[in-house]
Amino acid sequence: MGDILSNYDILGAFWMTIKLSVLGTVGALVLGTVLAVMRVSPVTTLRAIGTSYVNVFRNTPLTLLMVASILGMTYILGMSLSDDQQTNIFRWAVIVLSVYHAAFICEAVRSGFNTVPVGQAEAARSIGLSFGQSLTQVILPQAVRGSIAPVGSTIIALIKNSTVASVIGVSDAAGMMATIVENETGTFGVFLIFAVGFVILTLPLGMAFTAMSRRLAVRR
Amino acid sequence: MNPRRIAAAAMAAGVAAGLAACGSDDGSSDSGSGGGSSIKIGIKFDQPGLGLKEGSEYTGMDVDVAKYVAKKLGYSDDKIQWVQAPSAQRETLISTGQVKLVVATYSITDERKEKVGFAGPYFIAGQDLLVRSDDTSITGPDSLKGKKLCSVTGSTSAQNVKKKVPGVNLQEFGTYSECVAALASKGVDALTTDNTILAGYAAQDQYKGKLKVVGQPFSEERYGIGLKKGDTDLCTKVTDAVKSMISDGSWQKFVDDNLGPAGFKPGAGNPPTPDACS
CATH class of the missing domain: 3.40.190.10 (Periplasmic binding protein-like II)
Incomplete structure (x- = not known):
């Protein structure tokens, strides 16, 4: 096990996992929040778009989206994001992770909207705030604070799901594990190294989100 | 983006769905x-x-x-x-x-x-290259400069070609089937792994006459x-x-x-x- 740690750049592979996860999380949070707002908006068309988006991407396997981003989007439709293949697949992997997890973030944030008592919205409208104003000043801040725990779970799932990016060749932790298993055969030690690596990434995050959801909870 | 290309992209997604489906075995x-x-x-x-x-x-x-x-x-x-x-x-x-x-x-x-x-x-067996039949520019590992190459994530072939041709533009997929699909749709220029595996794909009905093995093995398996x-x-x-x-x-x-x-x-x-x- 010692020479596996010294012969392979495992830290570099986990750094790639971290880059994928951080960029994917940012993308998913932005897109997911926009979708959640669309799903509670008074405009029927926007609500329909938001609902369809969630239903399509929540029910499509991530592996399929990943492979389709390269085989379909890059090679057949010619939507290449870089001439260098490694850069192209990294960018597509971030996009796919964002697009896929945005559906889950959307539902998490929407569940946060449901924690805001309807009286808050009525009070906001009665003092003359527009829909946009009441959303950004009154509803969204409370909704976000109420949805921290489910959003945290989604982000942890995103970190682990980032391993799927290895099917299109991103050299992340899962790709490194495939290399080591090929060269050194799959032993318990190899799996342990990568399992521990992911626990180190996700466990503190989970604790942080639990603590935050308690501290930031709206007292009612 | 004309309808035919979109249809082709949908088909590629179908290929991917098929791959995702065959991953597991009931273990009976x-x-x-x-x-x-x-x-x-x-x-x-x-x-x-x-x-x-x-x-x-x-x-x-x-x-x-x-x-x-x-x-x-x-x-x-x-x-x-x-x-x-x-x-x-x-x-x-x-x-x-x-x-x-x-x-x-x-x-x-x-x-x-x-x-x-x-x-x-x-x-x-030996590591070799699979190319489209009309491609005469790739004759071996030395002629891969500027070409797009495909192999399987973490495989010996992928590691070997990275060592042999530094800076090679390598696309890696989970299985060779995706590489063959990418090669046929001109997304990549060559697929590298053992010549036996390559010959197996070239002999498949849907690729017969469209793909060829270069025949310059550069490893021994x-x-x-x-x-x-x-x-x-x-x-x-x-x-x-x-x-x-x-x-x-x-x-x-x-x-x-x-x-x-x-x-x-x-x-x-x-x-x-x-x-x-x-």
Whole structure:
């Protein structure tokens, strides 16, 4: 096990996992929040778009989206994001992770909207705030604070799901594990190294989100 | 973006869906005690020309070799239970006794010899390139500069080509099927792995005449039959079976039947002389 740690750049592979996860999380949070707002908006068309988006991407396997981003989007439709293949697949992997997890973030944030008592919205409208104003000043801040725990779970799932990016060749932790298993055969030690690596990434995050959801909870 | 291209993209997504679907096996062949009457052999289920499952039929050179060896060990074809042996699980399948033999494009290496035993080699393969038939610009690893290459994530072939051609523009996928699809749609210019695997794809009906193997192998992969480490008795029997398979002409027939349709000729060193069992 010692020479596996010294012969392979495992830290570099986990750094790639971290880059994928951080960029994917940012993308998913932005897109997911926009979708959640669309799903509670008074405009029927926007609500329909938001609902369809969630239903399509929540029910499509991530592996399929990943492979389709390269085989379909890059090679057949010619939507290449870089001439260098490694850069192209990294960018597509971030996009796919964002697009896929945005559906889950959307539902998490929407569940946060449901924690805001309807009286808050009525009070906001009665003092003359527009829909946009009441959303950004009154509803969204409370909704976000109420949805921290489910959003945290989604982000942890995103970190682990980032391993799927290895099917299109991103050299992340899962790709490194495939290399080591090929060269050194799959032993318990190899799996342990990568399992521990992911626990180190996700466990503190989970604790942080639990603590935050308690501290930031709206007292009612 | 015209409708035909969008339709083609949808088809590619369909290919991906098919791949996602074939990842798991219900493992029904693992149940039961097995007993002395049947033998469990690990093969690839997704490698045309070598080990391929189509419905309940199994075809390929590895399948033919496995059937021949099993017959010599006293098991007729209907006593063979085929078990899927993906590359990463081959050592585990053998060491935990879930299969008796593994005949699955299994290269003999020193690292693997520490975990399992090998009989053979029964075939010498080599890393080669698969290109579109009308492509004359790629003649070997030296002409890959500026070309887009494809292989499988973490595979020996992928690592080897990165060392051989520094800075190569390499796309990696989870399986070779995706690489072949990318090659056919001109997304990549070449696919690299063992020439046997390449010949198997080139011989498939939908790619016949469209793809060709370059024929300049730049590595040596000695395919062996994996078995439990230290089982010298079994190793000797399997080695004898491999020797008689080569001497009675069956070996040549298996190669011609499965890889011949693509115009594939075994490279130097074939047919090999099996190593002695230790």
